[in-house]
Amino acid sequence: EDQVTQSPEALRLQEGESSSLNCSYTVSGLRGLFWYRQDPGKGPEFLFTLYSAGEEKEKERLKATLTKKESFLHITAPKPEDSATYLCAVQEQVNTNAGKSTFGDGTTLTVKP
Amino acid sequence: EAGVAQSPRYKIIEKRQSVAFWCNPISGHATLYWYQQILGQGPKLLIQFQNNGVVDDSQLPKDRFSAERLKGVDSTLKIQPAKLEDSAVYLCASSLGSSPSAEAFFGQGTRLTVV
Secondary structure, eight states: EEEEEESSSSSEEETTTEEEEEEEEEEEEEEEEEEEEETTTTTOOOEEESSSSOOOOEEEEEEEEOOEEEEEEEOOOGGGGEEEEEEEEEEEEEETEEEEEOOOOEEEEEEEO | OOEEEEEEEEEEEEETTOOOOOOOOOOOOOOEEEEETTTOOOOEEEEEETTTHHHHHHHTTTTTTTEGGGGGGGGEESSSOOOOOEEEEEEEEEESSSSTOOOOHHHHHHHEOOO
């Protein structure tokens, strides 16, 4: 059975204090790994898709990396507005025309000014 | 571009009652998803449609949950009868297709409380 495990469950940082969030996964036939941001009372908001080991993507203070077993979301010099829950999801092949995504339980990030 | 619309935003019902949620995806999006998100957990896929057809409903409790997508556009998710453990946020999402390159857009969700 596909598994996605995120750590830590919660992370508190001071503004400017860089850190990383981890997403470990086991899946057969990985089609893609996604990172989402979710603010309280809202649906997840897409951040990145990674397709293969060694790939990296960046957006503002966020950088996502992928290996064969895990992905990291690096946050450089975070600001209070980066506070949110960050969700990781992996997509496996269901059939020739579709994929199915499995989410982790997320890391709740709090950045204090 | 209008986002994914869901209604209602909040619903409180008693156990054993029935409830229905509605979703209007982004225009032109062929793939539609219903997720259940229990407090403190990640979203769990209940059902995935590709146009009118069901791609995956392996985690849908079919004895009490049903979903349909008429004409490949709007969708409804129904629970009958509801149980206390159904209390959660029900999220609808849509994408152009189901490949990893097709970004999924989520609605704000319907928060269901079963008492």
